[in-house]
Amino acid sequence: MKLQIEVIKLPDKPWEKEGLTENEYEMIIKLLDRKPTETELGIFGVMWSEHCSYKNSKLVLKTLPTTGQCVLQGPGENAGIIDIGDNDAVSFKIESHNHPSAVEPFQGAATGVGGIIRDIFTMGARPIATLNSLRFGNLDNDRVKYLFKGVVSGISSYGNSIGIPTVGGEIFFDDAYEGNPLVNVMSVGILDHKDIATATASGVGNSVMVVGAATGRDGIQGASFASDELTEDSDEDRPAVQVGDPFMEKLLLEASLELIKSDSIIGIQDMGAAGLTSSSAEMASRGNSGIEIDISKVPTREANMTSYEIMLSESQERMLVVPKKGKEETVEKIFSKWGLHAEVVGKVTDDGMLRILNNGNTVAEISAKLLADEAPEYKRESKKPKYVDEINEIKASNIRSNDFNEDLLNLVSSPTIASKKWVYEQYDHMVMTNTVVGPGSDAAVVRIKQKDKALALTTDNNGKYCYLDPQKGGSIAVAEAARNIVCSGGTPMAITDGLNFGNPMDPEIYWQFENCVKGISKACKVLDTPVIGGNVSFYNENPKGAVYPTPIIGMVGLLDSIDERLTMDFKDEGDYIFLVGETKEELGASEYLKVNEGKVDGKVPSIDLDLEKRVQKTVYTANKNKLIKSAHDCSEGGLAVALAESTFKYNIGVKIDVGINTSNKALLFGESQSRIVVSLDKKSVNEFKEIAKANNVSIKKLGITQKNRYEFNNLINLEIKELKMRWETAIEKKLQ
């Protein structure tokens, strides 16, 4: 084999620049039976990065349940797909853009939105909704304010322009995320079964085309950058952050969907992390083929780009397409209609090699399977962290409180619980005119035009729970997501997981990772919500340490009829309020403890997944039978906050008069799981009780809805208006 040796001589430890280890470098030499060229080593660097290869997580991820009746496409493609009946399908996935957002919040977040949307339309689905799950440090910190504003305006800028509504998500603030915010974006699309596209290259001699934007020098080695810890020097990595162009992506979206519908392609793949390299290697590998690309044919934005740069650029808004034989012109025609490039840059071969030519000279030649599927898999050392055994028991007497009125006001104005109106009013959450229940609800509900059914969408995770007890925290994240779907009238269908952790080489971090996944796996099995895809983001650390383990669960639920939608808001005065599920003496890991004592400590609330399922079934069935008028799950801030949130929309208050078997603090602010507050007309009460009984679930009457005031036993007595004002203005005040 003749390989043109590139001008640049490799440095002493060439693997370091590419983020590889010396062992991996030696492994590459052995596998190739020679030393790699600079371009080849760069290709290995990104393909064997955690971001592309999941080398440190694969063995653990394999334990997740990925099959189920509704699964049409599980993990391994650009995004998973589920069946929702009548030949309709839903494709969805969550992805992180943490490191780019930490150094360049606007572009980092914007391209996070762009990247995941591309994954969805690559599957042949029209994206109809976006959600984002964000984590920031303390909002009193100026740098955090800068990151927060930048991320929100990046999401707003990209999402609004491309015209896909941002319908929901959640935001937490905690010191643990300072310097390393988490930006996870979930995109959801719908498609006909017959339009499902795959990212496969096959058929010897078929053309390989690059379509969309031209290739520039931005985002080079972004995947490797994402697979390392952030340091004080990370600002210098800003060139590794890509620059987004939502207008270009809107054109690419329309052109790609038109192309997929035209039935003229074999495969299509988004160029995301590791750009041309990963898209070509993965497409070839899936099709058991090879791909030969002449990079001199790739349209570039800048002159004199080296093969290394072209192969590793992460310029956005590009796709790789393998058309059916003779359909190149159709591709060109459709793309030129939308004003986009479509260039033949190579062909499919049968030798299984990814071969890169530059003006006819071979600059890289590596087995595609070796790159895409045969990266080393590591089972890292795992060790239970010491802090886990040092967790204190939190009793009611450990939390200082002068006045429960003040406690509730403080909780609703803590940024994590406070209204996110300041954020979502910057997002177009209505475009496409499908948003039936928008941001600020338990789950967003979007209709499907011309059909009776609808989708419920949510993202959830409590990082404090996962830090204090990763396994329970993982299970609770899934349980809460499912609860939110049920509170919106849907049946939980499937999840996508965005797994955000610190450095996996640290045994304690690896232990957190393993245990979170164990918890997720358990809950998914019981609640029958398989994992159809997701994303792993390691190395989320700042100089002070790792972020909380934060496996974000994005869940999609199905409403058989849009008329079955349910919201959290109390609708009428004089309705009965019931609590489904049981309140225990559980104040550990609560927002109340954090707000009043500044502590993250204590036992995470217990979770009985079987009970969870029955609680959800009770509410689901009661809603199907049209018995309940509102439903809201109890999460951060406990029952008192859940009730408050239900009063705001229509200014309908509560008069709670309930016997207690816990401390007042646990009753009001404890975060016992598997609890849902419902309101119903008096005449529905008996039938509702029967449903609960049939499901062996305990329910308790809390009181009734009333005009204007929030009254809870003799503990809290506030005007709704005051409560709402504090809740609604808290974040804006912090930013002033």
Place this chain on the structure above:
Amino acid sequence: MKAGVVTFPGSNCDYDVYNVLDNIFNFDTDMIWHKDKTLDDYDLIVLPGGFSYGDYLRSGAIARFADIMEPVIDFANNGGIVLGICNGFQILLESNLLPGAMKVNDNLKFVCKNVKLEVINNLTPFTNQYDNNEIIDMPVAHGEGNYYIDEKGLKKLKKNNQIVLRYKDESENPNGSLNNIAGICNIEGNVFGLMPHPERCSEEIIAPNNNDGYRMFASIIDEITNRGDKIAR
């Protein structure tokens, strides 16, 4: 009778408007491509919301040079009914079919929420189903909706009754527009641009208890059906 909705590259409310006309009103509606150089026989042309050409340079500034704009301008000058929503309004300003200009929102942020509007002129083809001074509710979603016109221009707008919709008051004004202006028409009354999105409150399912957008489309269809192509003011 037929309506046409223009798709520019970057339009993203085109199908939302199409959906209302075609599915809610059963009104025969075509999608029109920006590269078309002629227009069929239409009774209504809608320039929809979105980010035509990415809103690069200035919103609407590039779209005015699209091939389709020449026949649209002719259509408007011949008395055809033209509705510009959000980005469509911006394009109408850039094309000089309506007077004035659009600035970035005064708080520099994109805003998406429901606002209260006051109907100032119900004698247009777009507002004949409302009462004058009626307060209505409509969503806005824009980053550049801060309408501006010089003093002389404003006087002229007022004199000719061209201010059709105003934000109810300062507190409802989401962008800092002059005189709380939300929508204006040309002197003849056949061309109308507004920042709010009537297509987002034309169906009960997505806008409960709000038919204020529905009534705008109903006005136009009433005009077309009952008054032919004669423009009454």
